[in-house]
Amino acid sequence: MLSKTPLFFTGLFLLLFILIVSIVIPIALSEPEINPFRYSDALKKLEIPPYSPSKGNWLGTDRNGKDLFYILVDGAKYTILFACIITLARIFVSVILGLIFKRLFNSSWFSGLIQSFQYVPQSLIVLLTLSPFLFYEVRNDSVFSTLETLFLQLLVLIAVGVLPLGKIIAETAEQLSRTEYVNCSKLMGASYFQITAKHILPHLWPRLFVIGGRQFAQVLTLMLHLAIYHLFIGGVQITSGQEHDQFNHFATISNEWTGLISTYHKELMLEPFIVMVPVTAFALLVLCINLMTKDLEHHFSKRSLFK
Template sequence: MLRKINAFYVGIVMLTSILFISIVIPNLMPEPAIEQFRYHFDQKSLEIPPFSPSSDNWFGTDRNGKDLFYAIMDGAKYTIFFALVITFGRMLLSFIGGLVFKRLFLNNWVSGLLQGFQFVPQSLIVLLVLSPLYFYELRTDSFLSYTETLVIQLVVLIAAGIFPLAKIIAETADSLSQNDYVTCAKHMGSSSLQITIRHVLPHLWPRLFVLSGRQFSQVLTLMLHLAIYHLFIGGVKITSGQVHDQFNNYSTVSNEWTGLISMYHRELMLEPFVVMIPVVAYTLLILCVNIMTKSLEKSLDKQAIY
């Protein structure tokens, strides 16, 4: 099926290239030193961050002098890896739950309850659960380590999408089991397990791949929604913005892209390139995923026609 999908390969190549570069570059080159100012002797002028894109800093720097190219390259692998782990965890648990407890998810009461939760944003649920754990007082450190922070975030983000996704898988499996060949298999004495393995799963797998692509995009969107409220994947570092702490600065620990967008959103009216660079990178990632998902959907539609 995938051999005929050129667009799918384009998305795969783009996604793999981004991930490969993100792993290799930070290991080959050290992070550029932060420069608080630059003095140009020929022009007798003083320049302070943020520095515009140049041969020294390909993407420029932020207001603290941090190199944006290194930050983008370093954060790409975390953004992709976190989204992949959350998507895989959701798909695996929802697949098992949707097939094992199919009758439960098809029950009118349970289905109606889950249908109502679809109108509640997942970002709101996750924010209410995680905020008390990660927003600590200024001048104090978080009581959770980096690993503990990451594990709790992954568990909550996975759990937030399991039940709606399991409902979709259960409904899809039930729809496939209504086909005529499945009915014939039932009359011939096939068990539910045999019907699931031989007749439902072969037609369910392609739909699961499409559903995985949609989930990946939804997880990236969810990460961006959480980042707007300073809840960054991997943890948040809170520092004082002024002497008397009237304003706080929220920084991402892992350099993941949604955290960078949230960190630099104030620069939109001051130095737009600082925030637009992570925005463009995030947009390209969404584009890669959508290209692959749309290609799979078209292939699935063609198979349904024939």
């Protein structure tokens, strides 16, 4: 299997490596101290943040003096784990609903209802649902704790993708149930549960791996869309130095990558390297997931599972 899907296992190894490093480094090492200014002996001048990449700061610092490498590593686990949990939960719930309510999902009126919602961006649905709960005035604290915010975000992001995915599962199960061996099992008196366990699920598992990869990339994209509107995973920290809060600053609490991109996007015309660090990391993560999915899809297509 390893020789047949080298890109998949290479990508899986990289994801696990990044995840382990993201967990271990913040535990083993404390965050580098923030220096509000430093004196450069070589240039004979006083410097203030943001600092360019150097030996002490591999990827440089942001405008507040925070080390970009450290916060990037620290936020990797939240980005990957959050997207992974949503993907697995969506697939788990969708498989159960798609197999149990197969006839409902394949009915014309319910299928058309789900199809109509596909023209509405998921990010818009999530934004309209979560904004009243998670956004707050700069003079007040958030109503929810970090754990409560995570749970609410997980619940909504899982729910918004269950029905479209359940429709795909139901259609796939319906297609498999029309095969000759399933019809023979029905004639021999096999129950729906036996047919599902013996004939449908074994052929459904390979497709679930491909669907899971696509869902993972879709969840990451959804997280980025939400971050544009300052809806960060784990919550948002709103601060302002203005008396009437004309210029609010929205910062991610968990350092997850989509939140960092949104937080630093204003630096694009000032200090581009600050925003390009999380952008590059996020782009490589999506590329890794897409390569893994394509490798699996190519492997299973050879076995005529998608024909």
